[in-house]
Amino acid sequence: MTRFRARVSADGDSACWRTLARRALRAGIAPERLDWIEDGKDDDLFPVDAPWPEEDPARAPVLSRAALTLIETALCHSDPVRHDLAYRLVWRLQDEAGLLAVSTDADVARLRRMAQAVRRDSHKMTAFVRFREQPGCNGRRRFCAWFEPDHHILRRVAPFFANRFTDMDWLIATPRGSIAWDGETLDVRSGAFTRPELADDLDQLWRTYYGATFNPARVKIQAMKSEMPRKYWRNLPETNDIPALLAGADARVRRMAAQQAAPAPAFHHSLRKRLPRVPEDRD
Numbered sequence: 001m002t003r004f005r006a007r008v009s010a011d012g013d014s015a016c017w018r019t020l021a022r023r024a025l026r027a028g029i030a031p032e033r034l035d036w037i038e039d040g041k042d043d044d045l046f047p048v049d050a051p052w053p054e055e056d057p058a059r060a061p062v063l064s065r066a067a068l069t070l071i072e073t074a075l076c077h078s079d080p081v082r083h084d085l086a087y088r089l090v091w092r093l094q095d096e097a098g099l100l101a102v103s104t105d106a107d108v109a110r111l112r113r114m115a116q117a118v119r120r121d122s123h124k125m126t127a128f129v130r131f132r133e134q135p136g137c138n139g140r141r142r143f144c145a146w147f148e149p150d151h152h153i154l155r156r157v158a159p160f161f162a163n164r165f166t167d168m169d170w171l172i173a174t175p176r177g178s179i180a181w182d183g184e185t186l187d188v189r190s191g192a193f194t195r196p197e198l199a200d201d202l203d204q205l206w207r208t209y210y211g212a213t214f215n216p217a218r219v220k221i222q223a224m225k226s227e228m229p230r231k232y233w234r235n236l237p238e239t240n241d242i243p244a245l246l247a248g249a250d251a252r253v254r255r256m257a258a259q260q261a262a263p264a265p266a267f268h269h270s271l272r273k274r275l276p277r278v279p280e281d282r283d
Helices: 014-026 065-074 082-093 106-128 154-164 202-213 221-227 230-235 237-247 249-258 266-274
Strands: 004-008 034-038 132-137 140-146 169-174 177-181 186-190
Touching: 004 014, 014 065, 014 082, 034 082, 065 082, 065 106, 082 106, 106 154, 106 230, 154 169, 154 177, 154 186
Parallel strands: 004 034, 140 169
Antiparallel strands: 132 140, 169 177, 177 186
């Protein structure tokens, strides 16, 4: 049985996958006969790519918007089988229109788990990227940040940062690539970066703010770690103080409980006098 190969990028760019998947469907190439090869990875078992069969123009792939959204999200996952899984699902959807509604189907369930992991990773990146100011030029402020995503989400989150931080130049470096903005152009590139040493004067401000808002009486360690896993701690200046804050939480709660109520500030009574009087109800 002849096997064919489809070469795709490894950075979560779904455009290449969509083009090749459409061609493969029109050529009638079954999933078990198609090997998806990421850039930079090769398979010595097939030194020469076999030519694909002729495409049948009448074989027009059908895919709903919901299915396409799910697949494009899952393609940002780091699992190497994501391209094969996505194509197999599309192949099946041509004859099983209601397949996505079958939550017990192994392919559907796995692709949904991948998409959920990608969405979570994207949310964490938009929440936990911390910019540090660097020497700028041309009168514009320049910032740099470091983040370690689990999946290929840079293209997915790039518009968020471009829309949020339009008035400054910035670079977000990661082990999977980078995002850069110069005020006009949004540049997403592949290629691993090495973690730089970043710090600025705002680091101490973040630590002061976090320490001031830390409530020792409402500490829920497991919930905190679920929302902000330890892997993100080393890139956030305020999290350096978490171990000390947790260690002293019980003592702070006891001091708070033992402290007597403080009198109202001096201006409290003056403000009370300025309030309009509410007439008493009389029967």
